[in-house]
Amino acid sequence: MSAETRRDFLAIAAALSLTPAVFLQACARLAQPGDVEADDAALLAACQRLLPLVDAPAEPFLEAVRQLDALAARDPQAAQAIAAGIAALRRGRPGAAPAGDFLALLIATAIPVLVNHPEIWRVAGYEGESYSRGGYLLRGFNDLAWLPEPPADSMGAVPSGTATGAD
Amino acid sequence: MGDMRFGLDDDGVVVIIGSGAGGGTLANELCQRGIRCVLLEAGRQFTLADFEHDEFAMTRKFIWPDAPDNTSPPPLDRERPHVCKGVGGTTLHWSGLALRLEAHELAARRSYGAISGAALADWPIPADELALWYARAEEKMGVTGTGDRPLLPGNNNFKVLYNGGRQLGYRHISTGRLAINSRPRDGRPACIQMGFCLQGCRIGAKWSTLYTEIPRAEATGRLELRADCTALQIVHDNRHRVSGVLYADSEGRQQLQHARAVCVAANSVESARLLLNSASAAFPDGLANSSGQVGRNYTSHVHEFVMAEMPAPVHYYRGTVQAGLVEDERGHDPRRGFAGGYLLQAISFGLPFTALALLPGVWGPRLATLVENYTHLAGLVILGEDLPQSDNRVTLSSTRKDRFGLPLPGIHRRTHPNDTALMHHARERATALYESLGARRSYVAGSTGLTHNLGTNRMSRSPRDGVVNPWGQCHDIANLFISDGSQFPTSGAANPTLTIVALAMRQAGYIAGQMTARAI
Numbered sequence: 075m076s077a078e079t080r081r082d083f084l085a086i087a088a089a090l091s092l093t094p095a096v097f098l099q100a101c102a103r104l105a106q107p108g109d110v111e112a113d114d115a116a117l118l119a120a121c122q123r124l125l126p127l128v129d130a131p132a133e134p135f136l137e138a139v140r141q142l143d144a145l146a147a148r149d150p151q152a153a154q155a156i157a158a159g160i161a162a163l164r165r166g167r168p169g170a171a172p173a174g175d176f177l178a179l180l181i182a183t184a185i186p187v188l189v190n191h192p193e194i195w196r197v198a199g200y201e202g203e204s205y206s207r208g209g210y211l212l213r214g215f216n217d218l219a220w221l222p223e224p225p226a227d228s229m230g231a232v233p234s235g236t237a238t239g240a241d
Numbered sequence: 242m243g244d245m246r247f248g249l250d251d252d253g254v255v256v257i258i259g260s261g262a263g264g265g266t267l268a269n270e271l272c273q274r275g276i277r278c279v280l281l282e283a284g285r286q287f288t289l290a291d292f293e294h295d296e297f298a299m300t301r302k303f304i305w306p307d308a309p310d311n312t313s314p315p316p317l318d319r320e321r322p323h324v325c326k327g328v329g330g331t332t333l334h335w336s337g338l339a340l341r342l343e344a345h346e347l348a349a350r351r352s353y354g355a356i357s358g359a360a361l362a363d364w365p366i367p368a369d370e371l372a373l374w375y376a377r378a379e380e381k382m383g384v385t386g387t388g389d390r391p392l393l394p395g396n397n398n399f400k401v402l403y404n405g406g407r408q409l410g411y412r413h414i415s416t417g418r419l420a421i422n423s424r425p426r427d428g429r430p431a432c433i434q435m436g437f438c439l440q441g442c443r444i445g446a447k448w449s450t451l452y453t454e455i456p457r458a459e460a461t462g463r464l465e466l467r468a469d470c471t472a473l474q475i476v477h478d479n480r481h482r483v484s485g486v487l488y489a490d491s492e493g494r495q496q497l498q499h500a501r502a503v504c505v506a507a508n509s510v511e512s513a514r515l516l517l518n519s520a521s522a523a524f525p526d527g528l529a530n531s532s533g534q535v536g537r538n539y540t541s542h543v544h545e546f547v548m549a550e551m552p553a554p555v556h557y558y559r560g561t562v563q564a565g566l567v568e569d570e571r572g573h574d575p576r577r578g579f580a581g582g583y584l585l586q587a588i589s590f591g592l593p594f595t596a597l598a599l600l601p602g603v604w605g606p607r608l609a610t611l612v613e614n615y616t617h618l619a620g621l622v623i624l625g626e627d628l629p630q631s632d633n634r635v636t637l638s639s640t641r642k643d644r645f646g647l648p649l650p651g652i653h654r655r656t657h658p659n660d661t662a663l664m665h666h667a668r669e670r671a672t673a674l675y676e677s678l679g680a681r682r683s684y685v686a687g688s689t690g691l692t693h694n695l696g697t698n699r700m701s702r703s704p705r706d707g708v709v710n711p712w713g714q715c716h717d718i719a720n721l722f723i724s725d726g727s728q729f730p731t732s733g734a735a736n737p738t739l740t741i742v743a744l745a746m747r748q749a750g751y752i753a754g755q756m757t758a759r760a761i
């Protein structure tokens with residue numbers, strides 16, 4: 075499979091901003107076994123199974139496939155594991171899970187890409203970088219209001235002129 | 242950066258290896274006393290602008306890259322020291338909790354009695370003397386809740402810790418004594434609750450030798466900092482005195498810096514490795530190792546994360562990484578079924594580190610559940626005393642070498658039954674703490690990163706029992722000093738850095754005295 079074609083294919087999917095589920099349906103309809111689209115679809119499906127979010131954005135999973143692709147391009151052993159993994163998925167029952175070296179490689183490569191992706195952060199509600207926005211001092215570091223406020227001898231005061239606590 | 246330059250053949254300088262908590266502090270303290278120092282640091286110089294709010298990027302930037310040869314039984318075989326390489330050492334990365342060791346921990350052998358399989362020892366420093374140095378170290382580092390410094394305000398993660406702790410009847414709960422400015426101090430601003438303390442504090446509110454001790458030492462005109470310079474071997478003369486340090490400079494060229502005295506503060510694993518790699522005909526088992534104790538009694542801490550999905554949002558990542566402290570289980574109470582004690586410390590990570598720390602190797606619905614409920618997490622780390630065991634040790638790898646051709650460290654650790662008993666107790670308490678507030682799910686995860694590395698050049702009164710005397714001076718070699726946590730005879734339950742700094746300050750006065758008296 076050519077990395078070049080795969081990148082184009084992923085770029086189109088990304089541009090259309092398809093969710094993986096929709097994307098996969100489309101692939102299943104269009105792809106012939108053994109061609110690039112089918113391989114990418116299988117890889118994408120495998121990545122999606124790593125992190126089956128209810129409301130999954132497309133881009134992080136496409137990025138994970140791109141990273142796997144890049145890894146395969148520079149590491150023949152990884153390329154082999156990916157090819158073998160995809161072949162095994164195809165041979166197996168529909169919906170079979172990735173396994174063996176292929177799974178280990180997905181865990182080591184794709185999961186870090188996914189959990190470090192801003193669109194996954196958005197789903198998670200994680201706000202990330204805060205230096206450019208002055209930290210969380212004024213943005214809810216102590217806004218929890220469903221528990222009683224700890225007493226003054228257990229903590230310091232919020233610097234004056236800034237956020238107040240929940241009380 | 243300072244522009245002081247000392248000649249390689251200047252044998253009047255003190256050479257310090259490592260610029261972290263121990264080495265950076267010692268350099269400043271010696272320079273303030275008029276002593277000329279060369280500070281060798283394997284890593285590069287960072288500025289505040291290098292500190293990105295990106296967990297993976299910073300790991301790549303400043304974590305020590307070489308993994309040791311770990312021959313421990315599973316699951317400990319996956320552990321590796323988690324320390325920094327850069328000017329400032331692991332004080333770039335640390336989370337700032339600055340705690341004293343307590344009297345029972347400083348006398349572990351006396352307090353706990355003999356425990357099979359444990360090489361317990363009492364610290365050969367009187368607790369009341371150490372208390373004076375602790376106070377000076379707290380002043381230097383600006384520790385909150387000590388002196389006149391207010392505690393930091395509590396973030397959301399603290400509120401959960403506090404309320405859960407109260408449900409269990411705990412009474413000693415606070416935002417903790419942190420070397421983080423709660424108000425502007427010492428030319429550095431107050432903390433603005435950014436989170437990402439572990440990625441280097443971008444505004445310098447957290448104490449690090451990078452922007453406190455080291456520039457101050459340079460301002461005396463008596464420090465030459467040589468970044469990107471890795472010490473390879475400590476060399477000695479015929480009189481069994483060390484005479485200099487062989488190092489690789491930034492271009493990889495080997496240089497020999499002569500020295501009047503050498504102080505090793507490379508963080509315990511590398512410090513022991515350096516002594517072992519400096520073996521010679523006169524010291525066939527490694528420098529300063531007539532006791533055979535170099536590398537032994539390697540302790541970390543009993544160390545585990547407990548995080549819980551709470552019934553309502555917490556956003557635990559907002560604010561300081563170390564956000565609170567429960568001290569009620571710190572004491573020695575054998576009725577609990579183990580010796581020594583532990584602390585519960587509120588802690589948080591960004592989403593990437595949270596996922597990888599709590600569910601390493603896990604994928605599928607469990608990972609998705611964690612991600613989807615990330616905002617509801619509260620978390621803490623258990624930190625308990627790790628008993629020293631003679632065979633838990635740092636050696637030299639027989640198979641693997643670094644890029645300079647020197648053997649990498651080998652590490653071998655086993656868990657003592659006391660550690661296991663302590664961990665079970667702590668895990669149960671920590672889980673109950675969150676369940677008392679209606680936690681929907683909890684995550685318990687060991688850590689493979691050894692953040693606290695201690696004991697590998699232990700301190701003892703008698704030269705038979707340890708590597709250094711109560712001043713960190715090697716029993717075998719009077720002008721060779723150990724200036725990091727490898728001196729610790731036992732780990733106690735507290736994070737080690739305040740003690741490392743206190744010992745470095747105390748050692749500086751001793752070294753100056755020895756030099757004045759011409760004993761070294």
Ligand SMILES: Cc1cc2nc3c(=O)[nH]c(=O)nc-3n(C[C@H](O)[C@H](O)[C@H](O)COP(=O)(O)OP(=O)(O)OC[C@H]3O[C@@H](n4cnc5c(N)ncnc54)[C@H](O)[C@@H]3O)c2cc1C
Pocket residue numbers: 258259260261262263264265281282283284323324325326327328329330331332334335336337338339340439470471472473506507508509511515563691692693724725726727736737738739741
């Ligand atoms: C994630 C994390 C959080 C932490 N949080 C806390 C906390 O809240 N409270 C606390 O008390 N402690 C904490 N610590 C521990 C704390 O960082 C260490 O105790 C402390 O930095 C150790 O000081 P040191 O001087 O021994 O070594 P370091 O600070 O690690 O410095 C050693 C330096 O030596 C250099 N070096 C090594 N070998 C060589 C060589 N051959 N030649 C030249 N240079 C060399 C290294 O590059 C490094 O810069 C934390 C650690 C981590 C990793």
Ligand code: SF4
Pocket residue numbers: 209421431432433434435436437438439441442443444445446447560561562
């Ligand atoms: S939370 Fe405070 S100490 Fe931590 S990085 Fe931010 S400003 Fe620095």
